[in-house]
Each structure stands twice: as C-alpha cells, then as structure tokens.
Amino acid sequence: MTGHEPAGTTASEALFARAHAVTPGGVNSPVRAFNAVGGTPRFIESARGALLTDVDGNEYVDLVCSWGPMLLGHAHPEVQAAVSEAVARGTSYGTPTRPEVELAEEIVARTPVDMVRFVSSGTEATMSAIRLARGFTGRELVVKFAGCYHGHVDALLAAAGSGLATFAVPGTPGVPAASTAATLVLPYNDRAAVEAAFAEHGDAIACVITEASPGNMGVVPPEPGFNAFLAETCTRHGALFVSDEVMTGFRVSRRGQWGLDGAVEGWKPDLVTFGKVMGGGFPAAAFGGRADVMGMLSPEGPVYQAGTLSGNPVATTAGLATLRLATDDVYAHLDKAADRLVAEVGSALTEAGVPHLVQRGGTMFSVFLHDEPTAAVRDFDGAAAQNLDRFKAFFHAMLDQGVYLPPSAFEAWFLSAAHDDAALDRVVAALPAAARAAAAVPAVSAAPRGDS
Numbered sequence: 351m352t353g354h355e356p357a358g359t360t361a362s363e364a365l366f367a368r369a370h371a372v373t374p375g376g377v378n379s380p381v382r383a384f385n386a387v388g389g390t391p392r393f394i395e396s397a398r399g400a401l402l403t404d405v406d407g408n409e410y411v412d413l414v415c416s417w418g419p420m421l422l423g424h425a426h427p428e429v430q431a432a433v434s435e436a437v438a439r440g441t442s443y444g445t446p447t448r449p450e451v452e453l454a455e456e457i458v459a460r461t462p463v464d465m466v467r468f469v470s471s472g473t474e475a476t477m478s479a480i481r482l483a484r485g486f487t488g489r490e491l492v493v494k495f496a497g498c499y500h501g502h503v504d505a506l507l508a509a510a511g512s513g514l515a516t517f518a519v520p521g522t523p524g525v526p527a528a529s530t531a532a533t534l535v536l537p538y539n540d541r542a543a544v545e546a547a548f549a550e551h552g553d554a555i556a557c558v559i560t561e562a563s564p565g566n567m568g569v570v571p572p573e574p575g576f577n578a579f580l581a582e583t584c585t586r587h588g589a590l591f592v593s594d595e596v597m598t599g600f601r602v603s604r605r606g607q608w609g610l611d612g613a614v615e616g617w618k619p620d621l622v623t624f625g626k627v628m629g630g631g632f633p634a635a636a637f638g639g640r641a642d643v644m645g646m647l648s649p650e651g652p653v654y655q656a657g658t659l660s661g662n663p664v665a666t667t668a669g670l671a672t673l674r675l676a677t678d679d680v681y682a683h684l685d686k687a688a689d690r691l692v693a694e695v696g697s698a699l700t701e702a703g704v705p706h707l708v709q710r711g712g713t714m715f716s717v718f719l720h721d722e723p724t725a726a727v728r729d730f731d732g733a734a735a736q737n738l739d740r741f742k743a744f745f746h747a748m749l750d751q752g753v754y755l756p757p758s759a760f761e762a763w764f765l766s767a768a769h770d771d772a773a774l775d776r777v778v779a780a781l782p783a784a785a786r787a788a789a790a791v792p793a794v795s796a797a798p799r800g801d802s
C-alpha cells in the first residue's frame with residue numbers, strides 16, 4: 351500500500367482481495383476493514399507476547415490486544431498448555447463440565463455477582479441480560495447512553511430520538527422500529543437526563559444499561575459517582591442496573607470497573623455482563639448478578655436462554671487459566687505501562703504542536719485529537735468532534751513504524767502483561783514522527799463518526 355513497510359503488504363493485499371469476493375467488505379467484523387483510516391488491513395499470521403506478525407512478515411507492537419482479551423499477551427505458554435490439554439480431551443460435549451464451574455467460581459469471587467451464566471459473545475451477554483431484566487421486572491423500557499456500544503443487539507443499535515427522554519430510532523437498516531421503540535438513548539454522564547427519563551417513564555423502565563467505563567467512543571470514564579447514581583436511581587424506581595463490563599471486566603482492575611468504584615463506594619449492580627478477558631482469546635462471555643434475578647433464568651425460572659457452545663470446555667479452560675494468571679502484579683504492570691504511554695503520547699503531540707487530550711479509565715486510555723484544546727470529553731458529542739484526518743495520519747505513521755494502534759479514533763488502546771520495556775520503547779520511538787504527521791494535517795470542521 352504505502353511502500354513504507356520493510357516487507358511491503360503484498361500478501362495482505364492479495365488476501366484482502368480474495369476475502370472481498372467471499373465475505374462482505376472482506377472482514378468478519380467491520381472495524382477490521384480499516385474503513386476509518388484507509389489502507390490495507392493487515393492479515394495477521396501469528397502473535398507472541400506483545401507482538402503481531404503479518405502475512406508479509408512485518409512485525410508490530412500490538413496496542414489492540416484482540417480488542418481487549420489478550421491481557422497476558424499473545425500465546426502465553428501456560429494458557430497455551432492448558433488449552434492444548436483441554437483440546438486433547440475433546441472440544442465440546444454439550445454437557446456440563448468442570449472448567450465452567452471453576453470459571454464461574456473465579457468470576458463470582460472477583461466481582462459483585464452471585465451467579466453467572468456463560469454465553470459465547472458479549473452481544474449474547476447483553477441481549478440475555480436485557481431479556482432477564484425485562485422478565486424479572488415485567489417492564490419493557492431500556493435506557494442506554496449514546497456512544498456506549500453493547501454489541502449488535504437490535505434493541506441496543508439505537509440512535510437517540512429528537513430530544514431527551516424520547517424513544518430511539520434504529521441505528522441501522524434491518525432493525526425494526528419496534529425493536530428500538532422501547533429504548534431510550536440519553537447523553538452519557540448526564541444526571542439530569544437520567545432524572546428526566548425516570549420522572550417521565552420510571553414505572554415502565556426495566557433497566558439502565560451502561561458501559562461500566564466507556565471505551566467504545568474512545569475512553570470516556572464515568573464522572574465520580576455517576577455509576578453509584580445510576581445504581582441508586584434504578585433501585586429507587588424498581589429498575590435493574592446492568593453494568594456492561596465486557597471490555598472493562600478483569601482488565602481495568604482485577605475486579606473490573608466495579609473494583610474501582612462500586613467496591614470502594616459500597617454499591618453493586620443488579621446484573622453485569624462480561625466477555626473478552628474472561629474468554630482468554632476464545633469465544634466466551636457471561637452475564638451474572640443477584641441470585642434472585644438470576645434465579646429467573648431457565649431451567650430454574652421462566653426466562654428462556656440457552657446455547658449449544660455456552661460454557662465450552664476449551665474456552666472456559668482458556669478463561670480460567672487467564673484469570674488465574676491475572677494477579678495484582680499484572681494489573682500493577684499494566685497501570686505502569688499505561689502511565690508511561692499516556693505521558694509519552696502527550697509530550698510527543700505537545701512537542702509537535704497538536705492539540706490533544708489523553709483520557710484514561712484504569713489501565714485503558716485513548717487519545718482525542720480535537721482542533722481546539724479540550725479540557726475533557728464526557729459524552730459522545732464531545733468524542734465525535736475530533737479531527738479524524740489527523741488521527742488517520744497519526745495511525746498510519748505509527749503503523750509504518752511497526753506499531754499497531756486501533757484503526758479508529760473511537761477505540762481504547764490496550765496493553766498486556768507482555769508489553770515490557772523493549773515493546774514500550776518501540777512505541778515511544780515511533781511517537782514523534784507520528785505526532786509530526788498529525789501536525790501536518792490542517793484543522794477542519796468536525797467530521798462524523800467513522801465506521802466501527
């Protein structure tokens with residue numbers, strides 16, 4: 351594509367062309383297509399530790415980590431060994447197994463949930479949690495926040511209607527208006543909007559669902575007390591508080607975002623969704639919560655939910671091995687690595703004269719390139735007002751120097767236990783040239799959000 355890579359991108363280009371013929375857009379999840387940044391997506395051949403190697407032989411320091419799951423780094427030897435041993439015993443039986451009990455016990459021990467049910471993707475987890483909240487409360491309305499992504503659940507692929515506390519419209523063709531008609535989309539971090547929605551519809555709201563600390567509009571953490579306020583408001587109105595920790599769970603701390611706020615402040619969500627890290631790089635996710643709510647699930651209760659590969663023994667073995675290795679030391683390492691990169695990204699951009707804001711949520715962070723200096727991004731409108739062309743230039747300059755950033759300005763950057771000084775040094779060395787590439791792009795008026 352650019353000719354800057356030491357080994358070129360011929361093999362990735364050829365695979366992308368073949369993929370286009372048999373798969374829409376050439377990818378199995380949209381953001382992988384590089385539509386937001388342009389250029390050829392890299393087809394990865396293998397990964398180890400903090401490094402990815404593509405099919406042309408280029409090596410990259412990976413700051414995506416499979417969009418969060420690879421907390422320990424790629425191909426961790428102990429996780430690999432546990433998985434190989436599990437595979438040797440067969441890969442799926444459609445029966446209950448030991449590793450799913452042990453993984454459930456590990457999750458219950460770390461988080462506020464009393465019980466947990468496994469599924470295969472974060473989307474399934476949030477979809478099931480909402481069904482359960484509706485079944486438990488006998489109510490239908492769901493409140494979500496603009497910019498929070500919860501997977502491709504019909505009711506949650508909703509764009510805000512006109513005005514606060516009005517019902518949502520589908521965010522994509524193919525979602526019936528009826529599916530989002532029971533969804534209210536509110537601005538994130540906006541207590542007044544939440545109060546207004548409950549004042550008007552309080553006795554019809556089944557649940558509020560929110561990312562525990564949003565990472566899908568870039569990193570936009572909850573303002574202090576916001577999650578506690580949501581939990582308290584839901585309780586007061588007989589609604590359930592669903593905290594989506596698919597991204598943050600077992601990543602921003604050993605107990606997820608709840609470890610940073612609820613555990614300290616003394617409140618619990620009613621339901622929590624998990625995914626990513628708890629699957630150790632395999633398709634596994636979960637939802638869990640209060641025993642009385644979870645007791646409504648089939649076969650104990652009337653709310654139906656099921657899955658052929660739910661709790662798959664290989665996936666739950668990988669998740670269990672990962673969580674057992676995710677010690678306090680790992681989180682301390684991630685925090686320190688994030689401290690270093692946050693500081694270095696900031697100084698490289700300052701040096702190049704690029705207005706920017708680096709926001710942090712636990713071990714996750716992201717960079718906003720607004721044309722004007724901005725004090726804080728607290729909601730989706732704030733996140734959307736970025737200079738996306740500057741991000742593109744920054745992204746490609748990093749990629750050309752062997753650093754794989756998320757290919758969108760609206761995503762968190764992820765680190766792993768394998769990001770040692772040598773890996774971080776390579777990222778830091780690439781920053782000045784990338785900052786200069788961003789500086790060379792003129793200021794423009796805000797562009798709309800790219801594909802993700």
Ligand code: PMP
Binds near residue numbers: 472476501566597625
């Ligand atoms: N919730 C959150 C907070 C997520 O970040 C994601 C995925 N990025 C999902 C749900 C959906 O998970 P999956 O892609 O496994 O369906």
